[in-house]
Amino acid sequence: MKELNFPLPLWLKEEGPESDIVLATRSTLLRNLSSVPFIPSISEEQLVEVAAKIEEALGSLNLLDHFVRYEIEKLPELGIRYFEEEGTIPEDSPREQRYLYMQDEGRLFLAVNVGDHLRIERRRGGFRIEEGFQKIKSLDLQLETKLDYAFSLEWGYLTTKLENSGSGLSFTFVLHLPGLSMKNELDSIQQMMQDEGYLIRPLFLSTSADNETVALGELFLLEGMRFTGKPEQEICKKLEDKVGSLLHYEREMRQQLLKEKRWELEDRVFRALGVLERARMLQLEEALALLSLVRFGACSGLVPASVSGVVASLMVESCPAHVAMRLEASEKGNEEIEALERARYINRILSSLK
8 A cells, every 4th residue: 555645635626527616526335244233333343343354355356555545543633634624534533443545646535434334435526427426336346246245135235324225325516606605595495405305515614703604615515315225327317417407506696696796796806816816814714705706706707717626626725724734843723824824825826827
């Protein structure tokens, strides 16, 4: 296996189909071993057994050397927060006998004993349902020749949560929805989607002065929640249609905004770009709000389109653990220095585009 490090995942910087709205597609297969209790009923000895069996399977398939292995319990706290910010591991999840195996610069990884015994996940920039599914299914079929998965003739592949049983397949889409947000349509869309079995939730949350939760950067996650027992191809088709309709609505809202108040929006976008290029200190909330405006401008033709992909990456790279990774040990944990570094880094990246 390769040397341990914390590279910035490639999917953050790559463009793809519909990437004006869909920053990334996360394609996931969940699997559990038949001979061992599921999490959280599993003992520590059984967690060890699961980890050993999966590593043995990877080794016997000559796949082990293609992965970088991270033992979560032994990672520094900053490394764990780094993976949490990217959504690779859930916040505050157990760490003992949990492992990550990563390849393709973070675009493909296995999570062992994180929620289920095994999670196979593919991440790519843009809207890529079929490509993601084919990649994880190929790896899953290889592993199934070496691992005895928990499977029921009635329920299909068994998972820790009933709603994931059947194919064990799920997709999560990272969306940028400034049009719906600025037109105050987001609440109604969230409710409509929830009624149909889909969940839209903020990627990054903050608490406002009146103790209400606020979505930072107008970034959201879309997940399908009612696919128990559905065939894989049916899941892919339903999601393709549903996400497609949401993209249409978001674009419609953006067009309405540009028609109603183009000059006001253009002014806000250029002011945001100016602050990002020149600011000496930036707090996370301000940075994400400004980056969101600039990305909206890039995707709407108000500023060069080349800015769009860079800004998408900067939105994650502005998060606290990602900022701290760029600091010296003596500087970590100092909020003022982190605000300075956040601004310096954004200044430099945007200046490099000129």
